[in-house]
Amino acid sequence: MSLATSAPLTRAPLTGLIALAAASLLAACQAAKAPDVAAAPVSSVPMGTGGGTRGFGLEVTKRTDGVETTVAASRAAVFTALEAVFAGLPLPLTVRDAAAGTIGNEGYKFRRKLGDMPSRKLFDCGGSSGMPNAETYTIKMSVLTNVADAGTGSTKLTTVVVASAENPNYPGSGVSCSSTGVLEAHIADDLRRRLNATPR
DSSP states (O other): OOOOBSSOOEEEOOHHHHHHHHHHHHHHHHOSSOOOGGGOOOBOOOOOOOOOOEETTEEOOOOOOEEEEEESSOHHHHHHHHHHHHHHTTOOOSEEETTTTEEEEEEEEEESEETTEEHHHHEEOOEETTEEHHHHSEEEEEEEEEEEEEETTEEEEEEEEEEEEEOTTSTTOEEEEEEOSHHHHHHHHHHHHHHHTSOO
16 A cells, blocks of 8 residues: 655644643643553543643643644544554553544653653753753653544544653642654654555
8 A cells, every 4th residue: 555645744733632632631630649541441532622731730831733744544544553553652542532533642641751762852841950851750741643534545644742741859840841743753654654564
């Protein structure tokens, strides 16, 4: 099967998906005791609109736009392949809504690495004395990908990442983070690889 992008990865404002990611991160951060994300049930959450969010008690102001790309594959094939992409990160699914075309994790918490990717390569959370906060802080993030029919057998893929970070030695000391785009690009690249390996 041939697979191609109609254009290089670009950033496009997607208020609904950003609001959903932000609201999801807010819910995770406000929980008195965060549940085991890996054990959290998958929920069906449609795309919607809303306001901002607060991460670790701090308003998140560094919000990312969605990163878009188009692949030459059906919407159903792309959505199925994304399940494997998230499993390979590894990032457990807490959102899987095939009807809305939205898949991802609403509130994942980790330190230093996501799979084999250093957190400092994924996020800019500020820092001091040459040490980025993303290297030592606990990251809480929401990663949601939406797929939509782009016509002529192609599918548009849009990924939104929202994150905040906290110094583990000072609970409540939250900082907002900006995505570097590495995670979004990894999702798109891994999707292409998996679709190339999957016969239609």
